[in-house]
Amino acid sequence: MDRYSRHILLSEIGQIGQDKLSKAKVLVVGAGGLGCPVLQYLTSAGVGTIGIIDFDAVETSNLQRQVLFGLSSIGKNKATAAKERLTDLNNEISIIAYAEKLTYKNTLQLFEKYDIIVDGSDNFETRYLVNDGCIITNKPLIFGAIYKFEGQVSVFNYQNGPTYRCLFPKPPKKGSILNCSEIGVLGVLPGIIGSMQANEVLKIILGIGHVLSGKLLCYNALTLKNTTLKINKLEKNIWEVLNNKSEFKSRELLDNCDIEIPEVSIKNILFKKNIQFVDLRESDEKPKIEVLKIINIPLNSLESNLNKLDKTKEIVLFCQSGNRSRKAVSVLKKHHLENCYSIKEGALEINNYIKKHHKTVGK
Template sequence: MNNQELKRYDRQLLLEEIGFEGQEKLHQTSVLVIGAGGLGCPLLLYLAGAGLGKIGIIDGDVVEESNLHRQVLYQMNDIGKNKAQTAADKLSRLNPGIQLQAYPHHLSPENAMAIIAAYDLVIDGSDNFPTRYLVNDSCVALNKPLVFGSIFKFEGQVSVFNYQGGPDYRSCYPESPLPEEQPNCGESGVTGPLPGIIGSMMANECMKIICGFGDHLSGKLLIFNALNYDMQIFNIQPENPKSDPPTEGTDKTAIYQEIGQQELQDWKDKEEPFLLIDVREAYEFEEYNIGGTHISLYDLKEKIADIPFHHKLVLCCTSGAKSRMAAKLISQNRKEKLFIISLLNSNR
């Protein structure tokens, strides 16, 4: 490193966990960032500031005024410009010593493998399920580690997939929700600081993987709630472990069954006994619910023993994601027949 670089990275070099060796690893690593939106903006700023050797940015969207409350790379005069190219231009002024590659288009099945193959590590900050599954499956096929993050309203998630034999995204979410069941910030909203918090966590995971310090989130899902600063980490077990043949209970159908609103109504009409538990946050339950008992996913572990036994235990949340995690948690402690139901396709 020259004198200018020593000065720029001085505070990182002072850290025993990074030092000269870690800084050189950062300089030699290439990272592809999927999405230059709410999550991409903060993590790109911190990765560029940290001195990553090469950063690829792929995003086919243009800057809109509604982005500006949370996408902190952009200003009013950027409205209408492509996000990937605009982000690359701004980051080059932040740190002219790194290499930046903009891909001003969306990731697709036609280009994913070729683009991802050119990078050492991938970070997924996309905002839709088709892209998340495309990124995951491409990383698995190419054996690339994947840092994942997502946000919804006041909640964020962070994990590391396909790293050192760890589980991939499908181990946590085996199948994509139906289009009408997929939440998005355009319909539900998101608080501005949340992507900054989650994006910073994603950048931190990236640096830990590259430099080899700290405990990473491979095999774990971190969930952060900005309303009350509740933070929990759930263990992720692969649906089908790579080293062992599948056994009874490893596939999702053996753990739980997904049902719709009509099936639940049929049970009510026939007076079939079941227990409905809504695992969302209290404010979500108060805003809208279909009845049942409210137990937040964050409190579920401590209250499992207090839940009355029922032959049919139905877990309810907005998109099904929290219900799936709740089902896995309950299945480790009890042997009821578990069902999950999503509220996104209900008639409100």
């Protein structure tokens, strides 16, 4: 067992601890900035079963912080690409890649298979889904989140401790807080916060040290000031989740979710006629899509620009990742615009596809 000798040498871990690690099952939600370092350290530590769920594909702009990926991963699904890299790092453990989105439908069944859940997602919808799923399946949740130069870390739902809903009972107003693809983030920050999450996972499995339960650690990379805030358990917020358990599986992502969001692929619509393309990104987001005729309406001003939409055409919306375009479709549906679709690919993929085929566009 040369591979784990530096852990085994530690009296706090030893062979007994190493055996605990090899029996542990950890699911990591999101193989992005936080997920990558978490996965890297859990894999090298020899955690026996590691699940990775991510629906997204690797883009060049991810390489600044998502340390498991390289040029050869571009365009590949993140869970699959992460598994490839991690298998090279350690082929003595079992790594399972789920190349799909975490939804209300698959959460409980998936969480049941693991001992510990790590949240490395990048949006509030998923964060509340992960938290509520952990409450219902009674799994500890290793929480990490970042904003520009600051990070938050905590362990929720651990040995009857508080949950994310005891800290922030309800998701914030939509669009009030942007994510990394929209505002930027210091590349090393998710490395620091993700490593802290990995550390909490290892301590829980090994039963050593103090677990960051009932506390939120706030880290600032610029000032190097750590603030630890005490979180009290709010039983009522937890009971609300448990009381709605029976409806959990039938819920849909996006709050207004009796609506189905129609999605299309750029591959199927590039050559279609009578389409109006709408870029929902802010004016400084790259890459610009040059070849197609496109109108630019950032998501937050969509509702005040409805007159710019050509109702005689099919309205096809896109953004950097496919998140905002889904939201935009639900916004337009509220305004009774039915003939609109979200492109499931992000701008980079769209641009690459168009570049490859642009000679034939418009002919």
